[in-house]
Amino acid sequence: KNEVEQSPQNLTAQEGEFITINCSYSVGISALHWLQQHPGGGIVSLFMLSSGKKKHGRLIATINIQEKHSSLHITASHPRDSAVYICAVANRDDKIIFGKGTRLHILP
Amino acid sequence: DTGVSQDPRHKITKRGQNVTFRCDPISEHNRLYWYRQTLGQGPEFLTYFQNEAQLEKSRLLSDRFSAERPKGSFSTLEIQRTEQGDSAMYLCASSLEWVKNEQFFGPGTRLTVL
Numbered sequence: 001k002n003e004v005e006q007s008p009q010n011l012t013a014q015e016g017e018f019i020t021i022n023c024s025y026s027v028g029i030s031a032l033h034w035l036q037q038h039p040g041g042g043i044v045s046l047f048m049l050s051s052g053k054k055k056h057g058r059l060i061a062t063i064n065i066q067e068k069h070s071s072l073h074i075t076a077s078h079p080r081d082s083a084v085y086i087c088a089v090a091n092r093d094d095k096i097i098f099g100k101g102t103r104l105h106i107l108p
Numbered sequence: 109d110t111g112v113s114q115d116p117r118h119k120i121t122k123r124g125q126n127v128t129f130r131c132d133p134i135s136e137h138n139r140l141y142w143y144r145q146t147l148g149q150g151p152e153f154l155t156y157f158q159n160e161a162q163l164e165k166s167r168l169l170s171d172r173f174s175a176e177r178p179k180g181s182f183s184t185l186e187i188q189r190t191e192q193g194d195s196a197m198y199l200c201a202s203s204l205e206w207v208k209n210e211q212f213f214g215p216g217t218r219l220t221v222l
């Protein structure tokens with residue numbers, strides 16, 4: 001079993017829909033990251049969380065440390081949000097462990 | 109400073125050839141990381157440097173792989189005698205030592221071994 005599990009693996013939605021991507025992890029962490037990767041490979045850091053909730057524009061990330069679970073939400077989704085979203089955790093040794101990613105496709 | 113840069117962005121090579129990739133981190137960042145990402149997977153840790161010292165290497169890093177960061181600034185990753193299984197995206201990231209969880213990623217070098 002992977003230490004970081006994401007669901008769903010693939011998600012196709014219509015423009016405007018509310019999107020939720022989930023991440024569960026099995027190790028003790030010092031921080032959790034949500035990353036965005038567009039075709040072509042470049043990775044952009046969206047959020048770094050250690051507790052609670054963060055919001056940036058249409059993106060919201062939450063984390064529940066007790067349940068070892070985080071969610072990334074996208075409100076009013078747009079085709080330009082189409083990308084792979086990767087959850088990554090920093091464990092107690094400061095190693096970054098990545099999930100396999102969720103491939104999101106927003107249809108116009 | 110425009111962020112972490114990597115060169116080349118794409119490399120196609122024949123099996124058995126040697127390849128070298130370069131990463132230029134954000135200038136004040138003293139930590140530099142190399143990751144490998146194969147199709148459909150998340151990135152996997154290869155190695156990292158603090159200044160010029162290579163502090164850790166993953167078991168994924170076979171003897172054919174070598175990484176250097178000679179002056180504590182840019183880094184190179186060399187793969188000798190490439191194999192088809194080396195085809196992947198090679199990602200570089202950098203961070204400040206005291207904010208080491210906040211890594212900034214480069215655009216990656218996509219390697220295709222024919």
